[in-house]
Amino acid sequence: MLKPLGDRVILEVQKDEEQNVGGIVIASNAQEKPQTGNVIAVGTGRVLDNGEKVALSVEVGDTILFDKYAGTEVKYAEKDYLVVHEKDIVAIVD
Amino acid sequence: MLKPLGDRVILEVQKDEEQNVGGIVIASNAQEKPQTGNVIAVGTGRVLDNGEKVALSVEVGDTILFDKYAGTEVKYAEKDYLVVHEKDIVAIVD
Amino acid sequence: MLKPLGDRVILEVQKDEEQNVGGIVIASNAQEKPQTGNVIAVGTGRVLDNGEKVALSVEVGDTILFDKYAGTEVKYAEKDYLVVHEKDIVAIVD
Amino acid sequence: MLKPLGDRVILEVQKDEEQNVGGIVIASNAQEKPQTGNVIAVGTGRVLDNGEKVALSVEVGDTILFDKYAGTEVKYAEKDYLVVHEKDIVAIVD
Amino acid sequence: MLKPLGDRVILEVQKDEEQNVGGIVIASNAQEKPQTGNVIAVGTGRVLDNGEKVALSVEVGDTILFDKYAGTEVKYAEKDYLVVHEKDIVAIVD
Amino acid sequence: MLKPLGDRVILEVQKDEEQNVGGIVIASNAQEKPQTGNVIAVGTGRVLDNGEKVALSVEVGDTILFDKYAGTEVKYAEKDYLVVHEKDIVAIVD
Amino acid sequence: MLKPLGDRVILEVQKDEEQNVGGIVIASNAQEKPQTGNVIAVGTGRVLDNGEKVALSVEVGDTILFDKYAGTEVKYAEKDYLVVHEKDIVAIVD
Numbered sequence A, B, C, D, E, F, G: 001m002l003k004p005l006g007d008r009v010i011l012e013v014q015k016d017e018e019q020n021v022g023g024i025v026i027a028s029n030a031q032e033k034p035q036t037g038n039v040i041a042v043g044t045g046r047v048l049d050n051g052e053k054v055a056l057s058v059e060v061g062d063t064i065l066f067d068k069y070a071g072t073e074v075k076y077a078e079k080d081y082l083v084v085h086e087k088d089i090v091a092i093v094d
Helices: none
Strands: A002-004 A008-013 A019-021 A024-026 A036-042 A063-066 A072-076 A079-085 A089-093 B002-004 B008-013 B019-021 B024-026 B036-042 B063-066 B072-076 B079-085 B089-093 C002-004 C008-013 C019-021 C024-026 C036-042 C063-066 C072-076 C079-085 C089-093 D002-004 D008-013 D019-021 D024-026 D036-042 D063-066 D072-076 D079-085 D089-093 E002-004 E008-013 E019-021 E024-026 E036-042 E063-066 E072-076 E079-085 E089-093 F002-004 F008-013 F019-021 F024-026 F036-042 F063-066 F072-076 F079-085 F089-093 G002-004 G008-013 G019-021 G024-026 G036-042 G063-066 G072-076 G079-085 G089-093
Touching: A002 A008, A002 A036, A008 A063, A008 E089, A036 A079, A072 E089, A089 B008, A089 B072, B002 B008, B002 B036, B008 B063, B036 B079, B089 C008, B089 C072, C002 C008, C002 C036, C008 C063, C036 C079, C089 D008, C089 D072, D002 D008, D002 D036, D008 D063, D036 D079, D089 F008, D089 F072, E002 E008, E002 E036, E008 E063, E008 G089, E036 E079, E072 G089, F002 F008, F002 F036, F008 F063, F036 F079, F089 G008, F089 G072, G002 G008, G002 G036, G008 G063, G036 G079
Parallel strands: none
Antiparallel strands: A002 E089, A008 A036, A008 A079, A019 A024, A036 A063, A063 A089, A072 A079, A089 B002, B008 B036, B008 B079, B019 B024, B036 B063, B063 B089, B072 B079, B089 C002, C008 C036, C008 C079, C019 C024, C036 C063, C063 C089, C072 C079, C089 D002, D008 D036, D008 D079, D019 D024, D036 D063, D063 D089, D072 D079, D089 F002, E002 G089, E008 E036, E008 E079, E019 E024, E036 E063, E063 E089, E072 E079, F008 F036, F008 F079, F019 F024, F036 F063, F063 F089, F072 F079, F089 G002, G008 G036, G008 G079, G019 G024, G036 G063, G063 G089, G072 G079
C-alpha cells in the first residue's frame, strides 16, 4: 500500500483506449491528457506555518478534476498512479 | 455537479457567435477573448496562514470581470467552463 | 456599475487628443502613456495575512499618479477603464 | 501637491549642468546618474503584515543618498521628480 | 555514521543490475532512475518559523517513494547514499 | 556625515596599491576585489515583520569580511565607500 | 580570528593532494570538489522572524558533509576557508 505524505493525494487516472477516428487510429499520446481521477489514498494533511495540521478536503473514493500537467507519475506494483498536491485539485465531481 | 476547492470560482463564459464583418466571417479564435463570466459555483474559501477560512466575495449568479488570460479551462458534461482563483477577479458587474 | 475586489481601484484615464506637432499629426499610440487618472470606484480593502481588512488610502474622486505600465485595461459599457492595485499608486494629486 | 502613498518618498534630484571637459561638452545623458536628492514629501508609512503602520525614517528637507537606478520618474506641474521606496534609501547625508 | 540535519532523510537506493534486453545489455545509466529507497537515518526535524521543531513523518527502516530527480547524492565509507528533504518524499510504501 | 538606514553598514575598503609582478604593473582593476573593510557607520537596525528593531551585530571600528560582489559603491566627499547589508557580512575579523 | 555571523559556519576543507593515476598527474582542479570539512568556527545562530535566535546544530570540531557547490571561499591569514550557511550542511559525520 502507498501512504502519501502531507497534502498529497494518490489518483487512479482513467486512461482512454486508443481512439479510432474515421478509420485512423490515434495513438493515445496524441490525445489530450485526462484531467479526472479517482482518489485512492490521501495524506495526513497540510502542515501550517504554526505547526497545525489541516485535513485534506477530498476523501478516498472522490472523483476529482485536477489542473492539466499537475502531479507526478509513480509506478507501484505494476500500476501507474498520479500523485497531486491538494492545491492542484480544481474541483470534486459530484 | 462540480464543487470547486479553496478560493476557486467556476464560470460560464459567454462565447460570442462568429462575427460577420463586411461579409467576411471571422472565426471566433481571431477575436478578443471574453473577460466576463457568470459564477456557477464557488469554493469554500481561502485558507489563511493561521488556518482560518475566509469566505469568497463573489456569489453564485454574480457576473464578474476577470483578468485576461486568467483561469484554467475545464470540460465537464460536454460543456466548457473556466475556473479562476479569487485573486484574478477584477470586479463584480452590478 | 463595476465593484472592484480587494485592493483594486478603477480609474478613468484622460486620453490626450492626437497632438499636432509642426503640422504633423502624431497618433496617440506614439505618445507617452498617461500616468494620471480619476478614481471612480475602490475595492473593499486589502486582506492581511491574519484575515483583517485594511481600507484603501484613496477615495472615489481622487486624482492619482500611478506607475507607468501598471494596471489592466477593462472595457465596460463602451468605455475604457484602468484597474490598478493600491501598491501601484504612487501619490494622490491634491 | 503630491501626497505619496505607503513607504514612498518624493525627491527633487539635482541635475548637474552639462559639463565641459577640456573644451568638449558632454551631454548630461552620458554622465553618471545622480544619487543624491532632497526629500520634498514622505508617505504615511509602511504597513506591516499585522496591519500596523511604521513611520518613515526620513523627513521632508533631508538630503538622502539612494541606490543607483532606484525609483520612478514622475512629472508634475512641469517639474521632474523621483519617487523612491524607503528600502532604496541608502543613507541620510547629514 | 551520518547524522542528517533538519528535515533531511538519508536513503539507500536499490540500484538495479544492468538489464539484458533481448541479448543487448543496457547500461544502467540509460535506465530510469530508481524512485524507491530505504531510510537509514532521519534528521531531528523541520524547524518552523516560530522556532518549534516538527518530527519527521518517516522512520529508519521505512521504504519510501520519492520525487524523480530529488535529492543529493553523497558518498560515505565507499557507499553511495541519497539525501532527500522530507518535502520530496511522496509516500511510504507499506 | 552619512547615516545608513536599516540594516546597512558603511565600509571603508582598503584598496591595494597597483602591484608590480616581475616588473609588470598590473592595474588594480585586473586584481581580485578586496573582501575586507572597516565599518565606519552602522544603521539603526533591521525591522522584523512584527515591527521590532534588531540592532546590528557589528560596530563602528570592526574589521569585517564580506561576500564578494556584495554591496553598492557610493561616493561621498570625494571618497569611495561600500554600503553592505548585514546579511552580506560573513565574519568579523578579530 | 574569524567570528562568523548569523547561521554561518567556517570550515577547513581537506584538499586532496594532486593524484597520480597510472603515472599521469591529474591537477586537483580536474578532480571532484571535496564535500567534507572540519568546523573551526560557528555563528551565534539563526534569527527567526520573531527575533529569537536559534543556536546552530553543529559545533567546533565536528566533521560535516555539505552540499556540493555550497559556500563561499574566503582567504584569511594565508589560508583558505569555506563559509557555509547551516541550511547547506547535509549531515554530521560521527
